[in-house]
Amino acid sequence: MTDDVMTIREMCDTFGVTPRTLRFYESxxxxxxxxDGARRLFTKRDRARLKLxxxxxxxxxxxxxxxxxxxxxxxxxxxxxxxQRTYEIARERLAQMxxxxxxxxxxxxxxxxxxxxxxxxxxSLTGRPAAE
Numbered sequence: 672m673t674d675d676v677m678t679i680r681e682m683c684d685t686f687g688v689t690p691r692t693l694r695f696y697e698s699x700x701x702x703x704x705x706x707d708g709a710r711r712l713f714t715k716r717d718r719a720r721l722k723l724x725x726x727x728x729x730x731x732x733x734x735x736x737x738x739x740x741x742x743x744x745x746x747x748x749x750x751x752x753x754x755q756r757t758y759e760i761a762r763e764r765l766a767q768m769x770x771x772x773x774x775x776x777x778x779x780x781x782x783x784x785x786x787x788x789x790x791x792x793x794x795s796l797t798g799r800p801a802a803e
Contacts, residue, residue, distance in 0.1 A: 676705065676712040686721055696724060701738060731768065736760050 679690050693711070696702045701724055704711035713721075720741055727737040740760070743753040794801040 676714055677718065679704075679711050679713070682713050682718070682721065685718075686725060688721075688725070693721075696721070699734060699738070701734070701741060730761065731764055732760060 677685065679693055682688070682693055683690055693702065693704075693713075697704060697711070702713070702717050702720055704713045704717055706712075723741065724737055727740070728734075732740075740753055740757055743756055744750060747753065790801045793799075
């Protein structure tokens with residue numbers, strides 16, 4: 672293949688995704704490969720879009736938010752609107768992630784307490800010392 676286009680297999684190997692994933696993103700109109708018969712050829716634009724999709728998914732952005740961000744780039748090549756909206760979504764997502772982390776930290780601490788309590792009960796019932 673040339674540097675301009677990649678096959679679905681090359682895309683999968685490069686980005687660590689499955690053909691099904693690429694077809695899914697195509698069906699959601701996030702990627703627009705060139706059709707050559709039954710083959711799909713992905714352009715540099717598709718590669719850049721896939722990189723942004725995967726990054727957005729990693730950060731927990733919804734596909735709808737990702738679509739909005741990609742569409743903003745198509746409307747404003749200066750990227751100002753896209754960058755501003757990305758910043759807003761990222762701030763919201765960070766706040767959500769931090770709240771989830773706090774909840775998880777609390778649950779972990781509570782589970783540790785319950786394990787310690789259970790260990791003590793088991794030790795008292797079996798006459799064996801609690802593990803340390």
